[in-house]
Structure formats: structure tokens, C-alpha cells
Amino acid sequence: MEKRSMITSVQDVEIRKGPWTMEEDLILINYIADHGEGVWNxxxxxxxxxxxxxxxxxxxxNYLRPDVRRGNITPEEQLLIMELHAKWGNRWSKIAKxxxxxxxxxxxxxxxxxxxxxxxxxENLSGQTSSGQNNQVNIISSQTCNVVNPMEVSYYHPCDNTITFSSSYATETNNTWNMEDLWSMQLLHNE
DNA sequence: AATCAATTCAACCGCCTCGTG
DNA sequence: ACACGAGGCGGTTGAATTGAT
Structure with missing residues (x-):
């Protein structure tokens, strides 16, 4: 059950698993600020x-890098993801670049x-019309309005192949604390 | 208000590739 | 040529959150 936050003992070395604590994040941020990243072990x-x-x-x-953006995938990004996935499949790191x-x-x-x-x-709605074919274009063109997120509604415009969002919220997903807080604390710590 | 179901996403796992000795 | 370790990648898991009843 306690898969998260458990400690595994391997050769006298306790290895923590599960969610990172704020203290651990700060240690990692500060260490990388001083020594750079890489040689992770x-x-x-x-x-x-x-x-x-x-x-x-x-x-x-995935989380602490200062240039990482999380949440609020834009319509442009969504379209790009769909295009690149259609082109490359599950090559996520390639798409992420x-x-x-x-x-x-x-x-x-x-x-x-x-x-x-x-x-x-x-696919269920459109039946077999696109059997075996690259399906991305069909996915887009068959929809005029779809709920992408419970709080977001996207509208597809077939004429110009674009998607617009009506977003009723703009909150970023949080992970217990705000990254700006962390970075400001890190700057203070480094002073 | 309580319970259950569905969804989200951070984090882990296993596999693969590459560099080094 | 082989072994080993580190890093990277994609698949998967499951706790936390959100929504529905």
C-alpha cells in the first residue's frame, strides 16, 4: 500500500521514494545552483x-528547472502535439524539444x-472511416466542439484548421507550494 | 454529508543506448 | 569483445483530487 514516501534500504543506504519534500527540493536546487547539473548519482x-x-x-x-512550464497547455501547443505525435508517434522527448x-x-x-x-x-463515433490511416487529421476535422478539460471548452474551426479555447479558469496545478516561493527562498539562501 | 467513480499527474520501473575501462 | 555504470526514454502505477450521485 505505502508505495509512496517509503524508504528502501539497499546496502546500508536508505533510499527514499515517493513525493519530494520541500526540504529535498531546496537541497537539490541549491546544490545544482552551486555545482551544476549532471552526474546524478x-x-x-x-x-x-x-x-x-x-x-x-x-x-x-520535470519540476524544479527554472524554465519549466507546467499546466495551461495552449491551443497552439495542443495542435503542435497532435501534429508531431501524428508524425513521430510516442516519441515524447522528441516532441517535447x-x-x-x-x-x-x-x-x-x-x-x-x-x-x-x-x-x-x-473513432467510436466516426466508425471505420479512417481504418489504418494516420488518424490525426480525421480526429480534428470531425469535431467542432469538444471538452478537453472539465473547465475548458475548445472549438475547432475547420476552415482555417485552428482551435480556440474558452477557458473558465487559469490556475496552474500546484504541488503543495509555489515554485516562485521556492526560487525566492533559494535566492535568499544563496545570498 | 457521505460515498463512489473518474481523472490527473508526479514518480517509479524496466529497458535501451552510449561511453569508458 | 565484453562488462559495467550513467543517462535517457517510454510505459505504467497509484495517491490525490475532482466530479457525480
Whole structure:
């Protein structure tokens, strides 16, 4: 059950798993600010983090990096994701390189939870019309209005192949604390 | 208000590739 | 040529959150 926040003991070294604490984030941010990123296993040990190098790398790249953008995928980004996925398939890191600030993990999650759902729905509605073909264009053109998020409604415009959103909210998803808080604290800490 | 179902997304896992000795 | 470790990637999991009843 307690898959999260557990501690695994491997060769006398406690390895923490599960959600990162604010303290761990600050340690990682400060360490990378001083020493740079990379050589993650060494970094984890040197920084005093009871985490694997992989875990540190993932946390930094997907959440703590100052240039990472999270939430509020724009219609343009959504369209680009769909186009690139149609072109390359599940090459998430490759797709992410074309969306500045977006991570492969976020794009993967976004695709699976938002877009793929609509792919299946649309396929069910449109029957076999696109059997075996690259389906992205069909997905788009068969929809004139769809709910992408419970709080967002997107409208497709077939004439110019664009999507507009009517968004009733603009809150970014939080992970317990605000990143701006973290970065301001980190700056203070480094003073 | 309580309960259950559905959704989201952070984080882990396993596999693969690459560099090094 | 082989072994090993580090890094990177895609698939998957499951706790937390949100919505529905």
C-alpha cells in the first residue's frame, strides 16, 4: 500500500521514494545552483539526498528547472502535439524539444489523459472511416466542439484548421507550494 | 454529508543506448 | 569483445483530487 514516501534500504543506504519534500527540493536546487547539473548519482550523494540519481534528475527536469512550464497547455501547443505525435508517434522527448519549457512527461500525460481519450471517442463515433490511416487529421476535422478539460471548452474551426479555447479558469496545478516561493527562498539562501 | 467513480499527474520501473575501462 | 555504470526514454502505477450521485 505505502508505495509512496517509503524508504528502501539497499546496502546500508536508505533510499527514499515517493513525493519530494520541500526540504529535498531546496537541497537539490541549491546544490545544482552551486555545482551544476549532471552526474546524478554523485550529485545525489554529495548533496546528501537519500534519493537515486535518476529520481533527482527526474525531479529537476520535470519540476524544479527554472524554465519549466507546467499546466495551461495552449491551443497552439495542443495542435503542435497532435501534429508531431501524428508524425513521430510516442516519441515524447522528441516532441517535447519542439515545445519550449514543456517536459516529455507532461506531454505524455497530456496526450494520454486529454487527447487520446478524444481519439477513442471520435473513432467510436466516426466508425471505420479512417481504418489504418494516420488518424490525426480525421480526429480534428470531425469535431467542432469538444471538452478537453472539465473547465475548458475548445472549438475547432475547420476552415482555417485552428482551435480556440474558452477557458473558465487559469490556475496552474500546484504541488503543495509555489515554485516562485521556492526560487525566492533559494535566492535568499544563496545570498 | 457521505460515498463512489473518474481523472490527473508526479514518480517509479524496466529497458535501451552510449561511453569508458 | 565484453562488462559495467550513467543517462535517457517510454510505459505504467497509484495517491490525490475532482466530479457525480
Amino acid at each position: 554523485t550529485l545525489a550523494k554529495s548533496a546528501g539526498l537519500k534519493r537515486t540519481g535518476k529520481s533527482c534528475r527526474l525531479r529537476w527536469l 519542439h515545445l519550449p519549457g514543456r517536459t516529455d512527461n507532461e506531454i505524455k500525460n497530456y496526450w494520454r489523459t486529454r487527447i487520446q481519450k478524444h481519439v477513442k471517442q471520435t
